[in-house]
Amino acid sequence: MTKQLITIMCAVALIVSACVADLEPVSLPVVDYTSELRGMLSFDSTARRLLSGVYKRNEGTTRFGDRIAVAYDGQVVTMYTVRGVAFFTLRGGIANDSVKLVGVWRGVQGSETGIARLSIRPSEGGREIAEGKGNGLGLILRGEITTSSGSRESYVIEKVDATNLRQLDFEIIAHRGGGRNSERLGVSENSIPMVLLAGRLGATAVEVDIQRTRDGEPIIFHDPTFTARTVPSPYVIGDVDNYTLRQLKAVARLVNGETIPTLDEMLDVIIDSTELRLVWLDVKAPSVMDAILTSHARAVERARQRGRDVDILIGIPDDATFSAVRNSRLFGSLEIDPKTGTLPILCELGVDRVRDVNARVWAPRFTAGLQSTLVAEMKKEKRRCFVWTVDDQNFISDFVSNGEFDGILTNYPTLLAAMFYTSPKGR
Structure with missing residues (x-):
């Protein structure tokens, strides 16, 4: 049994190492x-x-x-x-x-x-x-x-x-901070170097994912577990919330060598060092909602002091997060936008839930189609409408040419930028 187990573990290790090797970044030429x-x-x-x-x-x-x-x-x-x-x-x-x-x-x-x-x-x-x-x-x-x-x-x-x-107000929203590891951009998904690259990829906005550490710190990471796809280290494996922030900062490195950023670190960089207009915080750890809303308030004030016009939205992808937002002791402190009368929330649920939390953005999944009637209703209420996650060229063409959405979330902001800006709507 022991010999069989060792054989299986070796086989798995070979498969994992092969997958990681496939993700080696594409080297760009050097220009003097x-x-x-x-x-x-x-x-x-x-x-x-x-x-x-x-x-x-x-x-x-x-x-x-x-x-x-x-x-x-x-x-x-x-x-x-x-x-x-x-x-x-x-x-x-x-x-x-x-x-x-x-x-x-x-x-x-x-x-x-x-x-x-x-x-x-x-x-x-x-x-x-x-x-x-x-x-x-x-x-x-x-x-x-x-x-x-x-x-x-x-x-x-x-x-x-x-x-x-x-001057166009359509949002090209880059998934996972700008792109996935599979695009081999030389920087890791949901990392600080990735959001610094996002604007050059065509993005006007980014979506980043929030997980939590064992000691309750919101961090920017997509998956609930560490694997070789994201953190190729023999010392960091298993559930993300098994580790404290100090432990992760000490030993966890993303596939291109970066540390995992905290929510505060990510928002500071976006505000101080990019021209991105919007941030979609995709909450995957609703249990730390109070900490997320605290970071949100801090970032809003930082942006105000620096004269940065950036909309930072709390994402609601599911019922658990909806409840966490509504029940947070800080929900009442979210600032109402004087132009639209809405709160800085992006809700992926039905339009009734959007109204219930007075969300600024409704963001349905692309598989539901153009939904022109509901989009018109939301816009009449001064809400924006985004759709996710659209990567196929034919679907992008349909949403750009025939839809009335205000933004699209995609893994390929370069493709969306090229298609939108060269379309009649983009001009």
């Missing part, structure tokens, strides 16, 4: 930005606005399709494509009425990656950007794309829509 952009003036907010918009492919490689969305996250210019589900993170500058952009690209649903070097000639929009004039319509980005296989492909795209993407 200092050398590439030497002597160039950095973009200001006007230049980034002029660059933002919807582009069409004029010439060159077809790997990214015929429509491209260009936006920005802080100082970084970003691009999103439907074909290849690719995101670009580019840095750039201006010199002699010409514009240069250089950076990396990555196909999120595969392992393809490479470097992009693009420029705008003075006569093709460079002078307009240098002078900060116009709307950028007709500017032409041209250059070269390299791939991980070593190929070099020409690429020419032209701006056909001047919409300022930042």
Whole structure:
């Protein structure tokens, strides 16, 4: 029996190690930005606005399709494509009425990656950007794309829509802080580095999951148990709430080496170091609701002091969490939004429950369909409506083109950003 048990354990270990090996991150190329952009003036907010918009492919490689969305996250210019589900993170500058952009690209649903070097000639929009004039319509980005296989492909795209993407109020909500471990982004799901990356992936908002430690601390973690998928350590296994926060900080590391953040740590980073507009707190440990609401109040005040307009919503996914919110001694201290008269709550249950807790957002599952009548009712009551979790391109297209939801939760914010911004609704 002992020999059989050892054999089984070895087999399981081999399977687990193989699964973990499959999740090794995709390495992005290294770009020497200092050398590439030497002597160039950095973009200001006007230049980034002029660059933002919807582009069409004029010439060159077809790997990214015929429509491209260009936006920005802080100082970084970003691009999103439907074909290849690719995101670009580019840095750039201006010199002699010409514009240069250089950076990396990555196909999120595969392992393809490479470097992009693009420029705008003075006569093709460079002078307009240098002078900060116009709307950028007709500017032409041209250059070269390299791939991980070593190929070099020409690429020419032209701006056909001047919409300022930042002014749209549709929320692109990234699941698990930006993406799952299976996307091999080099940072772990529900980690601080992941939420710092989320904006570059196309997200305007993030959903993060809350579990609890043995000593009652809310932490950001999805699963109720530790496994090799999330924490590949022989010292950390089993139920999350078997461990104190001190123990987890000492020995638990996520698959890409990060520590597991507390709720306070995560909210501080989102407020201080990102431009994300909304946070969906998916509560998976309702027993620590008082602690969650305490952290929420602290974060709201921190955002107010820093002049940050970020909506932090308490998620209600089930009846147990609904009861925990309603019965919390801190429920009455949640602030009512003066514009909508609602509380900072996102409820996934029926619309009667939404009204019962005066939730700001109703968030049904995507399998229920467009639900146009109920969505209209909620909007009439000044509530927003999100839908979850939508990853399939056909379903995303249906919800974007035919639905009236105010946001979509997805594991692929890059795909959703590309599809929404290049759709008629996104413009």
